[in-house]
Amino acid sequence: MLNLVPADEEAVGETTDPKGRRVVLLDRVWQGKVLGDHPELTHHVADVLPAVATPDHVDRDPVYGERTRYHAREAGPSRWLLVVVSYEQEPARIVSAFGTRKDPRSWTA
Numbered sequence: 001m002l003n004l005v006p007a008d009e010e011a012v013g014e015t016t017d018p019k020g021r022r023v024v025l026l027d028r029v030w031q032g033k034v035l036g037d038h039p040e041l042t043h044h045v046a047d048v049l050p051a052v053a054t055p056d057h058v059d060r061d062p063v064y065g066e067r068t069r070y071h072a073r074e075a076g077p078s079r080w081l082l083v084v085v086s087y088e089q090e091p092a093r094i095v096s097a098f099g100t101r102k103d104p105r106s107w108t109a
Helices: 027-037 045-053
Strands: 011-016 022-026 057-060 067-073 080-086 092-100
Touching: 011 027, 011 045, 022 027, 022 045, 027 092, 045 067, 045 080, 045 092
Parallel strands: 022 092
Antiparallel strands: 011 022, 057 067, 067 080, 080 092
């Protein structure tokens, strides 16, 4: 796999996950998907990358095997910020983010 973001793609930012893998947040995903579905995150872009880099909880996506869910407590507009990363390409890409009040399925405090 190539370790490139296509030339026509602008990244909002990038980080590394807890395993040291590069993860990018593309502008088209942030503007189109994340803010389109969750406008309450408009002022929380600064919370998204740290949620991946230093999450409070990590679990596998229940539907897509090549995706991981990163959870940050007391980040974003709600009790939890959930950020979904797809590892189906390199670099890995954030494909969704949203606030939720529910604890992750396997969370223990």
